[in-house]
Amino acid sequence: MHHSVKYSSYKELLLNSTWMNHALLKQIIGRIAGQKKMEIKVAGYSAQQREIYQLSVGSGPISVMLWSQMHGDEPTGTRAFFDLFNFLQADDEHDELRQLILSKCTLHFVPMLNPDGAETRQRRNAQGIDINRDFLQQQSPEAQLLTRLHQEIQPDFGFNMHDQEALWSVTGTKKPASISLLAPPADDQASVSPNRLKAMQLVAGIHEILSSGIPGYVGKWSETFEPRAFGDNFQRLGTATILIEAGGYPGAADRQYVRELNFKILLYALEQIATAGYQHQNVVAYHQIPQNTKELFHLLIKNLLLPTQAGIIKADIGLNHSHNFDALPLQQQALYAIQDIGDLSTYNAYQIIDAQGYQLEHALNLCDLANFTITDGLNNTYRFQNGRIILTPKFE
Ligand SMILES: [Zn+2]
Helix, strand or coil: CCCCCCHHHCCCHHHCCCCCCHHHHHHHHHHHCCCCCCEEEEEEECCCCCEEEEEEEECCCEEEEEEECCCCCCCHHHHHHHHHHHHHHCCCCCHHHHHHHHHHEEEEEECCCCHHHHHHCCCCCCCCCCHHHCCCCCCCHHHHHHHHHHHHHCCCEEEEEEECCCCCEECCCCCECCEEEECCCCCCCCCCCHHHHHHHHHHHHHHHHHHHHCCCCEEECCCCCCCCCHHHHHHHCCCEEEEEEECCCCCCCCCHHHHHHHHHHHHHHHHHHHHCHHHHCCHHHHHCCCEEECCEEEEEEEEEEEEECCEEEEEEEEEEECCCCCCCCHHHHCCEEEEEEECCCCCEEEEEEECCCCEECCCCCCCCECCEEEECCCCCEEEEECCEEEECCCCC
């Protein structure tokens, strides 16, 4: 990875804590519009007539199209785009790298394809349509726009930026899938066309650079062909397309860390495209990336004594945030609901309470918000009320 590129120098500070809605996007684009290099235009409009922008930069023969937030509640890729714009606009010791990228490539960004969904913090557009299942029917204006842009640009490379639930983990590591990658298949056989081969090689390289920084935190999405999705179809149409999903990372529920990873991935990938360095990657490395799986809870209470109709048993309790998606603001996501009860020893969690010697005071029900108390008989107590932890032992 570009160890010499200091991310904090380029991080777009306006996007640090605020939700990435359309008004904020417009504000930042308005500021960029006065700067050199970048060409900005309104490419089209959402169902509720919000502007969808296209930002283009570079003069090279290799065309690259990058789009984000087609799911309105998945803002991490959009944030990383603006960090990357700051890098591309700067004049500093990295001029050689940015000139390499901008002279070999022409980059076309579509940040926030679904501004109506971003406004209401939901996946779907204002018509209730999942844009990424609308390639075939083309019923949403956002799907029509993305398709038209793809036809106009005819990109050699495509980057499809998403967020995934924090509960996705990596097979074999039980770590969160902080980044998941895929060169989407273009048919049921997951055939390797020339452009898909390039995408697989790029993904193998991205996995390699991430593995030195966050080993075990990188997964691969399912290779099942989805005929209604954009990535699969752009791959079919000859664009070397890469899916990048930002996920959870321990202690970083605000997704600022995976945003930084997105920035580094994109910068690395663009350099590889500019130099054709990806061609040295072996696709075996792509196939060796472990699959995404779900072996995580937000909170796991282990070894608890549980009163049941057939006596006291030992069991674990797995709890997840009732809003199952942690890109939401913290106050909306912090309610715990009971997801599973029993032997959960094969699972990991963002937070673990070892409740050895603790007993549950009352019975509890699957799927309910957490409303229970556990004590160890020595005045140490955890109490959950309406999904929140309201009491923990004093020694903690
Ligand atoms: Zn998505």
